[in-house]
Amino acid sequence: MDNTPASNFLQNIIAEDFDAGRVTEVVTRFPPEPNGYLHIGHAKSISVNFGLAEANGGRCNLRFDDTNPEKESQEFIESIQSDVEWLGYRWDGDVRFASSYFQQLYDWAVHLVEQGKAYVCDLNAEQAREYRGTLTEPGKNSPYRDRTVEENLDLLARMKAGEFDEGAKVLRAKIDMASPNMNMRDPIMYRIRKVAHHQTGTDWVIYPTYDFAHGQEDAIEGVTHSVCTLEFEDHRPLYEWFIDNLPVASHPRQFEFGRLNPSYTVTSKRKLKQLVDEGVVAGWDDPRMPTISGMRRRGYSPAALRKFCEMIGTTRKDGVVDVAMLEFAVREDLNENAPRAMAVLNPLKVVLTDYPEDKVEELTAPNHPSREDLGERVVPFTREVYIDADDFREEANKKYKRLVLGKRVRLRNAYVIEADEVVKDDAGNIVEVHAHTIPNTIGENPEDGVKPKGVIQWVSAAHGVPAEVRVYDRLFNHEAPDKGDSNYMDHINPESLSVTTHAVLEPSLAKAEAEQGFQFEREGYFVADRFDHSSDKPVFNKTIGLRDTWNG
């Protein structure tokens, strides 16, 4: 995989670790909590973790950080695995679960109690907050801090046995209530939660916190470089404290990089869940969602997402990345790889009055202007064709390079035609254009020297395939929908979806497979929808326009 070491400070750290003999193999992990679908930020984390392993001949684990059973589910576990695979990465061995280490973690908790380094505390949440102090004031020791080892062992065993109510007791590490780092002020290691767990059922009524679990999980798996985002920087001393104070088999180290925050986007599973739960979007995989499954359904390819993650680099700064960079990567990829096809989104019938009624010419059209390997296809030409209503005017100035009454235009891959008259309904709307073909103009200019103004797409009326086309725009109309005082729910773009049910596609598109992407000439990039079977017509989703129309 293409991972440019020079641009990546993590790769530099790894190179130094190899040089200094600190590691002989690189082991990383991607540790999602299965409480939602993965989003673009996770794609970045996946590309960093799997990318570092790949670039160094190492391994990367997929580990579900499943320590909060209430919010987690099997559905999320499955979607996460399929998203990682779709991005093109393969984890080492089986999928791993934090929950499969619960017994080991508990044994280590007992070990800390035995060493006098952990205690059971009865302060309720409100009291605990008071004792904790603030950023400017030290905390106070809990009155339960000096319980004996015996008493703590007994209470911890009874917590595990389910004798106490939720919130009645917690297990805390005994570190330093005056530490300037709030995370070191006797952090919680275990809470009582009387809920079933999707993996361990009702085996446990106490669950470890992220802080007590994560580093030890890394140590169990022999992770060498535990890469996470910057918000965990202040947790690193605690990560190290547990590793240093437990008889773990290996000493992983934590490194942080800046979160990816694309503009016009929210990247928080909680917020994305709200969009789903409140019906703002049709589901986690709605093509407007910044989820991996949404982007997949929108027609973004794994290669484009990987390219984007590489383009933006990996640094120790949190910052906003212009979403246009993502769109650029998507457009570049499609421009290079998407076969061309013709589709008319807003059909207007053109009758070629000189062309015989029952004649069908099977014209061929290249699938790509520069890639012969993508082959060509047959496009039937007939007396009646559809063009886009926007591509015709009764009168227009010279700047309008499409069909005008009395003027010529080329039908893409076919004849030059000249418009003769319009047919209108009682209300004065144009319902049909009558035109004629200019002979011998397939691949040639007209013999009389009167060149066409431009080239437009068309579809045979007799052979065209009716289709539904969903045109998507950005979900948020605010650059930073969830920053500062902004409430992202107030910045939903009301025009993020428009549906055209009367589009007509060239016949070759009827065979398109789900997820196959195309450039509809002059319209943009579109993808055959992956899931929708509600319509009796084929459904295509607009991936992106041909040009960046947001930045002019």
Ligand code: ATP
């Ligand atoms: P969310 O806020 O969406 O719930 P999270 O950080 O809680 O995200 P996890 O499932 O815990 O989600 O994340 C798994 C990994 O993905 C973590 O290592 C996390 O740091 C990383 N990650 C999450 N969001 C981003 C992001 N925006 N940019 C880069 N990495 C991210």
Ligand code: MG
């Ligand atoms: Mg998290």
